[in-house]
Amino acid sequence: MKKSFAARVKRDFQRHKFKYLIFIPVLVYLILFCYKPMYGVIIAFQKFRPSLGIDGSPWVGLEQFARAFDDPYFWRALRNTFTISLLSLVFSFPVPVLLALLLNEVKVSWFKRTIQTLTYMPHFIATVVVCGMITVYCQTNGLFSQILVFFGGEPTNLLTHSKYFYPIYILSTIWQNVGWDSIIFLAALAGIDQEQYEAARIDGASRMQQMRYITFPGLVPTISMLLVLKLGKVLNVGYEKILLLYQPLTYDVADVISTYVYRKGLIDADYSFSTAVNLFNSAVNIVFLLVSNRISKKLGQSGLF
Amino acid sequence: MKKKWLSRATATVLVSIMTAGMLVGCGDENVVSSETETQATSETQVASETPVADEGWSYPVDTDEKLSFYIVGNLSKSAKYADRKDVPFYQGLIERTGIPIEWRTAVEGADANAAYNLLLQEEVLPSIMFNAYTISTVNTLYEDGLIYDLTPYLEEYAPDFWAYMNDPANIADKNAITNEEGKFLMFPLIRENDTLITYIGPVIRQDWLDECGLKAPVTLEDWETVLTAFKEKYNATFSFRVRRYNYGGFASGVDAFADLDMQLYVDNGEVKLANAQPEWKEYLTVLNRWYDAGLIDPDFATNDDAAVRTKALNNQTGAIVTAMSQLTNYIADAEAENTGAVWVGCSYPRTAAGAPTKRIQTESTLVKATNGAVVTTSCTEEELIAAIQFLNYGYSEEGMMYWNFGEEGKTYEVAADGSIQFTDVITADEKGISEALKDYTGMYSVGIGIQMEAFQKAKNAQSSVEALAAWTDNTVARDYMTPPYSRTEEEQTKYTDIKAVLSTYVSEMALKFVTGEESLDNFDKFVEQLNAYKLPELLEIEQAAYDRYVNR
Structure with a gap:
């Protein structure tokens, strides 16, 4: 006999009291910072004036969206956002997985720990400091530029050339995040049943074979889930770093949606317009999320929902 | 078994880290705090001698x-x-x-x-x-x-x-x-005098000028001679940073009205875009030539004040366009490191000796x-x-x-000749003069009322006073600045949209023209593109607003 919904909830609650307890702060966060502000999205359809407030500002329908689509730089920003996102997926996403796999094979614990600490550390350096370092190293007489000169390049300021922007951006992002991002994979690795390795060893599997047939498959669910999550944020390229690294000479490759919104919304104080662009942004993200989730399920991997 | 526990522990740690991150975000919500109330210290009203009725x-x-x-x-x-x-x-x-x-x-x-x-x-x-x-x-x-x-x-x-x-x-x-x-x-806030609204200008190494046997440069040709000499003798460049408020760079040397960003100006009652004018092309041609010859700091596009300051200290630059506060820093650095560098302010470039400058950094009446x-x-x-x-x-x-x-007798004294001097309370404060000024006076940056020229004279070091005099000498820049006219709401929206596109395009192209990435032969195409980005419409809005302002 199937119990009533209320009864099931009650039982579930009794069983998982502490899980619910842990969930409370998350719930509060979601309500306060994710659901409540959604009300403000309606200013995307208004000509918002702070002094009139959300209730008093005049409605303009889709005018703000039309303004964005009319702007030649909007499309460029959109293209650059996709480019940077895809490059990050292709180049930065696999590196933490690799690092986790390698660390997993290291049996000398002090060495493993040292490597881990060293790779985490950049994560705790503020972006503005990282970018300050990059700017200095990329100057004409800076470290990176001089290394290039050593290999036969011309002395130049690397940040003023569009062709160097993506490598600089992607490589520094990998450096910043590789250690931190590998934590979750290490956690997943720790969850793989040790008996499988034992059995494999008895069957005569080499370490490479163990890695290939046990460790890697053990990681795949985590990888596919993170990949789906990543695709759900495909248009959210962090603006801080780009804002700190770009300048007019590299706008053509570096200006992304978020920096575009920053210039329009915060510098020109055009709140309605930037909200409209952000809303568009979210819509695209949702499409990506749904599609990639679907694909992930089709391929036999676990989806998010 | 142990591993299992570990993974759970890791998960818990992760969750708490995430939660902590979220909670930190809450702090921003309560943005307005009221500082505690201040009572007026009781004082008895001094009986006024003027008749009350009046x-x-x-x-x-x-x-x-x-x-x-x-x-x-x-x-x-x-x-x-x-x-x-x-x-x-x-x-x-x-x-x-x-x-x-x-x-x-x-x-x-x-x-x-x-x-x-x-x-x-x-x-x-x-x-x-x-x-x-x-x-x-x-x-x-x-x-x-x-x-x-x-x-x-x-x-x-x-x-x-x-x-x-x-x-x-x-x-x-x-x-x-x-x-x-x-x-x-x-x-x-009202600034009493023009010298109070200019704070950026060229500075140069006087000691190098002397060593090279050169005079302070006036025209762009003079500057080229000086910069070439600095390059050859000291391997030093001309340095600056872009994107400054109402900044004209060396544009005054050819009567152009913009540096490397978008600027509107008024010429005989007509609002124009400085970047669409032939003078601006001429200006870019000079900069491009200098850049190719290695006279300009190759890092200028990414420079900030700190980067330029380092270059100044390390003898990598001998001429800079910079702010007053930075000049003070260069002088202090040179003294602290004992480099023997002598930094002085000098005039913006002119088309000829004695000709007035038409564009210098100034905040106009607007500010x-x-x-x-x-x-x-x-x-x-x-x-x-x-x-x-x-x-x-x-x-x-x-x-x-x-x-x-501030308070007469305590923070300042009036000398017999009428000049005003700050006392030790201000000048000898251990936190520095600027902090002391903020404690005892109200006009350090902006205030309500009239900021007096005498305040600046009393506040600034001699080198700054001289630099300011050189920067503002014989200038008609104010005549060409757009006044603070207001646009209607409809005009404002259109203006914002067009301006955003134009200013992005102008700053991109300006740098490309200077570095040679884009040939100046394409300048006409650049102007065509400005028109395609609705420049005429923008000028029409601005002209209408300007006319309304003038005819009031």
Whole structure:
């Protein structure tokens, strides 16, 4: 006999009291910072004036969206956002997985720990400091530029050339995040049943074979889930770093949606317009999320929902 | 078994890290804090000798009204005090005007503009708000019914401000801060003199000039000679950073009106885009030639003040266009490191010796009105009157001295020849003169009232005074600046959209032209593209707004 919904909830609650307890702060966060502000999205359809407030500002329908689509730089920003996102997926996403796999094979614990600490550390350096370092190293007489000169390049300021922007951006992002991002994979690795390795060893599997047939498959669910999550944020390229690294000479490759919104919304104080662009942004993200989730399920991997 | 536990532990740690991150975010929500109330220190009203019937009132005012004063932006406060109620200058201000004020501001670390925009939606606003207002923004507040029209009260309750504004000599200021119907809506900061609105200009190594046997350069040809000599002898370049407010770079050398970003200017009553003019092409041609010859710092596009300062210290540059505060830094660095470098300010380039410069960095009359205080409709009429009396103080003779110099005998002294000097309280403060000025005076950056030329003379080092004199010497830059005209709401939207595209395009192309990535043969194509990006429409809007302003 199937119990009533209320009864099931009650039982579930009794069983998982502490899980619910842990969930409370998350719930509060979601309500306060994710659901409540959604009300403000309606200013995307208004000509918002702070002094009139959300209730008093005049409605303009889709005018703000039309303004964005009319702007030649909007499309460029959109293209650059996709480019940077895809490059990050292709180049930065696999590196933490690799690092986790390698660390997993290291049996000398002090060495493993040292490597881990060293790779985490950049994560705790503020972006503005990282970018300050990059700017200095990329100057004409800076470290990176001089290394290039050593290999036969011309002395130049690397940040003023569009062709160097993506490598600089992607490589520094990998450096910043590789250690931190590998934590979750290490956690997943720790969850793989040790008996499988034992059995494999008895069957005569080499370490490479163990890695290939046990460790890697053990990681795949985590990888596919993170990949789906990543695709759900495909248009959210962090603006801080780009804002700190770009300048007019590299706008053509570096200006992304978020920096575009920053210039329009915060510098020109055009709140309605930037909200409209952000809303568009979210819509695209949702499409990506749904599609990639679907694909992930089709391929036999676990989806998010 | 152990591994299993470990993974759970890891998961728990992860969850708590994430939660912690989220909770940190909460701190931003409560952006507006009210600084605790400040009582006017009790003082007995000095019996006024003038007949009561005539004037009606005098400072300190006898009032029971308590006002709140909200500050966005630069109204000075040193780092020493957390709260304006503890700052001697503000305590004195309350004592002298007799009007009790409760100071309010956004909490430390919050984004001041976001906090201000949230504040505007509150039911009850502070009595007075101070911000980087322009007449346009203030007029919007007025149309939305948030602030009072001050005009009917000024003659009686702000006689000093009224007298200043009705002096025919100050007609430009009056036009800049009244709306199109001629209503007074705010009390602005007024700078007494042109030298107070310029703070950026060329600086050069005098010792190198002397060693090379060269004179201070006047024309761009002179500059080229000097820079080439510096390059050959010291391997040093000409350095600067781009994107500065109302900045003209070396454009004055060919009568161009913009450096490497978009600038509008007025020529004989016609609004023009500086970047579409042949003079600007000429300017870029010079810069491009210099860049190719290695005379310009190859890092100029990514420079910030700190980067340029390092180059100055390391003898990598011998000429810079920079701000006064940076010049002071270079001099201090040279002294501290004992490099023997002698940095001095020198004139902006001219087309010929004796010709006036048409573009220098200057804030125009505009900035006289980009900071100011408004009185909100949350006030009762009595509160409104008290607020006006309070805000008038900085324009009165006595109040002006207090806002600029503090307390006579304590923070400043007037010499026999009438010149004003700060005392040791200011000049010998262990935190430095600028912090001391913020503690005891009110005009360090912006204030309410008149910022006096004498204040700057008393405040600045001799080198800065000389640099300023060189930068502002024989200039007609003001005649070519766009005045603070206001656009209608419809115009404003169009203007914002077009300007955003144009300014991005201009700054991109400007740098490409200089570095040679884009050939200057394509300048005509560049101008065509500007037109395709609706430049004519923008100029039409600006011209209409300008004409309305002039014909008022």
